[in-house]
Amino acid sequence: MSDSGTALMQQLYDEHAAALWGYCLRLTGQDHARAEDLVQETLIRAWRHRARLDESQGSVRAWLFTVARHLAIDEWRTKRSQSEFSVAEVPESREATDHTDQLLLSWMVADALLSLSADHRAVLVECYFRGASVAEAGRTLGIPAGTVKSRTHYALRALRLVLQERGVSA
Missing domain, CATH: 1.10.1740.10 (RNA polymerase sigma factor, region 2, helix turn helix motif)
Structure with missing residues (x-):
């Protein structure tokens, strides 16, 4: 090399x-x-x-x-x-849930999150993935609750656009 x-x-x-x-x-x-x-x-x-x-x-x-x-x-x-x-007889169906589509979608969302700014990604992680309230997210991130709300709004819009560009219906 x-x-x-x-x-x-x-x-x-x-x-x-x-x-x-x-x-x-x-x-x-x-x-x-x-x-x-x-x-x-x-x-x-x-x-x-x-x-x-x-x-x-x-x-x-x-x-x-x-x-x-x-x-x-x-x-x-x-x-x-x-x-x-291959089997000689078709097995009885068990109503198993296939989570493949959900898993692939979660990978695509995680990948799309990486294209957001650090501030937008941080509020989405706190509010949606960690389940924090607006006030809790504000305390964790060191920003006012109103800023959390505003950033969340714009972050979701940006995330929706990224997903649409990648062919994922949001």
């Missing part, structure tokens, strides 16, 4: 590895080994497609997260197809 290639990968790692690790942990349901594998494979793909890492072609972090998400989906599909087998 050339010195410039090493420097590029070191910069990529320094800027994005922590966020990519956290994202992969969420994708794998907190499975550290699988998350490590996803991060490693994502960074290998980044190495193989170094030309794609030019910021002028779009967000590098968004590209990395998309690659990680696709790898996780591919892994899930492979495991599912390996666990399927």
Whole structure:
């Protein structure tokens, strides 16, 4: 690997590895080994497609997260197809709930949240994911309740636009 290639990968790692690790942990349901594998494979793909890492072609972090998400989906599909087998009789149906669509949607929302500003993301995390009231969120974030309300309003609008751009009906 050339010195410039090493420097590029070191910069990529320094800027994005922590966020990519956290994202992969969420994708794998907190499975550290699988998350490590996803991060490693994502960074290998980044190495193989170094030309794609030019910021002028779009967000590098968004590209990395998309690659990680696709790898996780591919892994899930492979495991599912390996666990399927043919049977002589159709088994009785158990009314099992399939959460695949909900899981994929939650990944897409988590990915879309990363495109919001830090202030907007913080109020949405406090109010919607942690279930804090406006007053509690204000205390936690160190801002007035009115600012929490305003930021939440604009953050939801921005999130809706990002999801619509990505083809998710919000």
